[in-house]
Amino acid sequence: MLTRKQLELLELIDARVKRDGVPPSFDEMKDALNLRSKSGIHRLITALEERGFIRRLPHRARAIEVVRMPGGADAAHVATVIDGGAQAQPQAPRNAIKVQQIHALELPVMGRIAAGTPIEAISEISHHVAVPGSMLSGNGEHYALEVHGDSMIEAGINDGDIVVIREQTTADNGDIVVALVEGLEATLKRFRRMRGMIALEAANPAYETRVLRDDQVKVQGRLVGLIRSY
Amino acid sequence: MLTRKQLELLELIDARVKRDGVPPSFDEMKDALNLRSKSGIHRLITALEERGFIRRLPHRARAIEVVRMPGGADAAHVATVIDGGAQAQPQAPRNAIKVQQIHALELPVMGRIAAGTPIEAISEISHHVAVPGSMLSGNGEHYALEVHGDSMIEAGINDGDIVVIREQTTADNGDIVVALVEGLEATLKRFRRMRGMIALEAANPAYETRVLRDDQVKVQGRLVGLIRSY
DNA sequence: CGTAAAAGTTCACCTTAAGTTCTATGGACG
DNA sequence: CGTCCATAGAACTTAAGGTGAACTTTTACG
Numbered sequence: 001m002l003t004r005k006q007l008e009l010l011e012l013i014d015a016r017v018k019r020d021g022v023p024p025s026f027d028e029m030k031d032a033l034n035l036r037s038k039s040g041i042h043r044l045i046t047a048l049e050e051r052g053f054i055r056r057l058p059h060r061a062r063a064i065e066v067v068r069m070p071g072g073a074d075a076a077h078v079a080t081v082i083d084g085g086a087q088a089q090p091q092a093p094r095n096a097i098k099v100q101q102i103h104a105l106e107l108p109v110m111g112r113i114a115a116g117t118p119i120e121a122i123s124e125i126s127h128h129v130a131v132p133g134s135m136l137s138g139n140g141e142h143y144a145l146e147v148h149g150d151s152m153i154e155a156g157i158n159d160g161d162i163v164v165i166r167e168q169t170t171a172d173n174g175d176i177v178v179a180l181v182e183g184l185e186a187t188l189k190r191f192r193r194m195r196g197m198i199a200l201e202a203a204n205p206a207y208e209t210r211v212l213r214d215d216q217v218k219v220q221g222r223l224v225g226l227i228r229s230y
Numbered sequence: 231m232l233t234r235k236q237l238e239l240l241e242l243i244d245a246r247v248k249r250d251g252v253p254p255s256f257d258e259m260k261d262a263l264n265l266r267s268k269s270g271i272h273r274l275i276t277a278l279e280e281r282g283f284i285r286r287l288p289h290r291a292r293a294i295e296v297v298r299m300p301g302g303a304d305a306a307h308v309a310t311v312i313d314g315g316a317q318a319q320p321q322a323p324r325n326a327i328k329v330q331q332i333h334a335l336e337l338p339v340m341g342r343i344a345a346g347t348p349i350e351a352i353s354e355i356s357h358h359v360a361v362p363g364s365m366l367s368g369n370g371e372h373y374a375l376e377v378h379g380d381s382m383i384e385a386g387i388n389d390g391d392i393v394v395i396r397e398q399t400t401a402d403n404g405d406i407v408v409a410l411v412e413g414l415e416a417t418l419k420r421f422r423r424m425r426g427m428i429a430l431e432a433a434n435p436a437y438e439t440r441v442l443r444d445d446q447v448k449v450q451g452r453l454v455g456l457i458r459s460y
Numbered sequence: 461c462g463t464a465a466a467a468g469t470t471c472a473c474c475t476t477a478a479g480t481t482c483t484a485t486g487g488a489c490g
Numbered sequence: 491c492g493t494c495c496a497t498a499g500a501a502c503t504t505a506a507g508g509t510g511a512a513c514t515t516t517t518a519c520g
Contacts, residue, residue, distance in 0.1 A: 005496090021300060022234050025478060037498045042480070050355040052336055057231075061478050061505060063281070065231045067336070104334045104360030130334035130362040135459045139285045156388040156458070176460070228386070228456040229365045230406070233477095235507070255467060267509045272469065277506080289515055291467050467516070477506070485498070490491105 001051060002070055009033060009044045010053055014066045023064040055103065068100040103133040105142075107164065113145045113178065113188050131164050135225035141167040142224070145178070145188075152176070152188060155203035157226060163188065164225035169218070176223035182216055191219065231281060232300055239263060239274045240283055244296045253294040333363035335372075337394065343375040343408060343418050361394050365455035371397040372454070375408070375418075382406070382418060385433035387456060393418065394455035399448070406453035412446055421449065 002010065012032050016024045026038040026045075035041065045064070048054045053070070057063035108125040129144050136142055147161045155176065157163065171177045171191040179200060180186050189200035189210075198217045201209045232240065242262050246254045256268040256275075265271065275294070278284045283300070287293035338355040359374055366372055377391045385406065387393065401407045401421040409430060410416050419430035419440075428447045431439045 017301075020234075021237055022232060026480095027478075035497070037500090038479080039481080039499080040497055043496085049357070050338075052338060052355075052358050055358070057281070059479065059504065062233050063231055100336070102332055102334055102336055102360050103358075104332060104362075106332055128333075129364065130332055130360060132334075132360040132457060132459075133282075134359065135457075138279065138282050153386065156383065156386040156391075158386040161386075224460050226456070226458040226460075227362060227365075229362075230454050230456075233506070256469095257467075265508070267511090268468080269470075269510080270506095270508055273507075289468060291516060461520105463519090465516105465518080467514100469512100469514070471510100471512085473509085475506100475508080478504085480501100480503075482501085483499090485496105487494105487496090489494085 002053070003047075005033070006044055006047055006051075007070060009041070010048055010066065010069070013054065013064060014069065017066060023062045025062055055101070065101065102130075104130045105133060105136060107131050107142055107144045109144045109146060109162065111145060112148045113163075113186055114149050114151075129162055129227060131225060131227065135164055137166055137224065143167070143221075144227075147188065151202040151204045151207045152190075153204050155190070157188070157203070158228065160228070162227040163223055164227065165221035166224045167221045169220070171219045171222055177219050178221040178223075180218040180220055181210070181212060183218070186220070188223070232278075232283070235263075236274055236277055236281075236283075237300065239271070240278055240296065240299070243284065243294060244299060247296060253292045255292055334360045335363060335366060337361050337372055337374045339374045339376060339392065341375060342378045343393075343416055344379050344381075359392055359457060361455060361457065365394050367396055367454065373397070373451075374457075377418065381432040381434045381437045382420075383434050385420070387418070387433070388458065390458070392457040393453055394457065395451035396454045397451045399450070401449045401452055407449050408451045408453075410448040410450055411440070411442065413448070416450070418453070 009029060012029060013023055016022070016028075024032065026041045029041045030036070030038040033041070045054070045056065049056055053067055055065045055067050106128045107130075109127050109129055110125055126146075131142070131144065142164055144162050144164050147157055147159060147163055150159055157176075165178050173192050175191045176188065177191045178186060178188055179191065181200070187200065189202055192199040192201060194211075196214065197211050198214060199209050199211045200217070239259060242259060243253055246252070246258075254262070256271045259271045260266070260268040263271070275284070275286065279286060283296065283298055285295045285297050336358045337360075339357050339359055340355055356376075361372070361374065372394060374392050374394050377387055377389060377393055380389055387406075395408050403422050405421045406418065407421045408416060408418055409421065411430070417430065419432060422429040422431060424441075426444065427441050428444060429439050429441045430447070
């Protein structure tokens with residue numbers, strides 16, 4: 001899986017992060033591996049990223065994170081240790097064997113939502129889904145809903161899909177939102193504001209656009225992601 | 231992941247919140263880090279937010295929250311500990327570490343695939359995505375591809391979507407598959423076998439169904455999931 | 461409720477640190 | 491003897507960090 005050099009670099013990064021709390025820069029790595037040019041480091045880093053051992057933010061200084069160590073993790077079920085909120089706890093519990101960082105989060109599926117016509121509650125949690133971190137905007141609360149109906153089908157949202165919603169009370173034109181109409185019907189529609197009114201458009205010609213007064217519509221969240229299983 | 235300054239500031243905020251119960255103001259942080267201008271703090275805060283370590287409400291006084299600490303896990307980045315299989319950690323660990331199951335796996339994105347017309351390589355890994363375990367069939371290798379083009383649009387597969395593929399060389403009628411045509415074109419199409427020939431149907435009337443001889447088509451995998459970010 | 465103080469934001473300017481890219485070099489190898 | 495590939499080197503681009511000042515929004519208080 002890894003060449004000797006790649007492994008060496010991976011172990012170096014891991015050791016430095018543990019020692020300093022801060023990942024090494026390219027220059028520091030180059031010195032530590034006795035190379036004279038950091039372009040070699042660049043290639044090694046790229047290789048490690050491709051193989052899924054580290055994650056990084058391109059062009060960002062010291063933005064490297066070790067995701068797993070060789071021999072490590074690759075199973076579908078993994079136990080995650082979530083730190084209560086603060087208190088870093090670097091070392092894993094003793095009987096843990098392998099560690100992998102997964103860039104994802106479990107979100108509650110709060111129920112079903114009728115995509116086209118109205119109703120179906122945002123009520124109790126039925127279960128949870130893992131959602132890739134890249135879908136989440138960093139700040140803001142998120143939850144998931146199961147789509148029922150075909151009214152958003154032309155937007156590529158099918159019956160049974162899981163949609164990921166970011167809680168927010170405002171929306172821009174063209175956003176797909178979860179809106180509460182008349183205080184009770186929760187629907188998933190495309191949001192458009194026009195001369196004082198709000199239009200909720202379905203993405204299916206069989207459904208009519210509903211134009212409502214400002215006070216009849218309460219935006220509850222915006223669609224930020226979609227997950228479908230076949 | 232963090233530079234020294236960023237880490238320093240993060241630890242300061244964390245310590246202050248623990249000590250005072252209230253996050254420090256920009257001026258207080260500036261003094262604590264021995265800076266003469268608070269605009270530097272602003273930039274560090276922005277960097278910490280980008281990297282997902284803190285969450286904040288813009289313009290609000292002292293509205294900063296530490297979401298996670300380096301090495302520690304919370305929010306979008308979660309450290310997963312793979313328990314050997316048996317014994318999980320039954321007893322509540324010393325400093326209130328919560329254990330959560332994340333039912334997901336990081337899959338490599340192997341490149342782009344043209345959904346409609348032909349070609350685009352399954353070549354090197356560009357990056358990784360977390361994929362919910364419910365998508366994975368337990369056994370079998372999986373990988374991900376970025377969809378390019380609109381040929382599968384009526385199946386709810388849009389340009390830019392990430393599709394999750396399970397490696398397999400056979401397919402049932404109606405499956406959506408990654409197929410290698412004539413040994414070089416990789417396409418995402420619906421698979422149908424008819425009287426000794428294989429039909430690869432696009433889900434877009436603008437594209438024609440291609441009917442090919444058995445030996446011209448090699449099934450490489452089957453679509454098992456889809457992930458879309460807005 | 462209005463206003464002043466406090467807190468957060470933005471900009472311009474600068475220096476240094478860090479990451480990226482491209483081309484050249486030199487050895488291993490068939 | 492040419493190809494492959496890791497290393498080197500340097501040029502280049504961008505990010506990080508620092509400062510000071512003006513400006514806007516919140517928040518607290520009389």
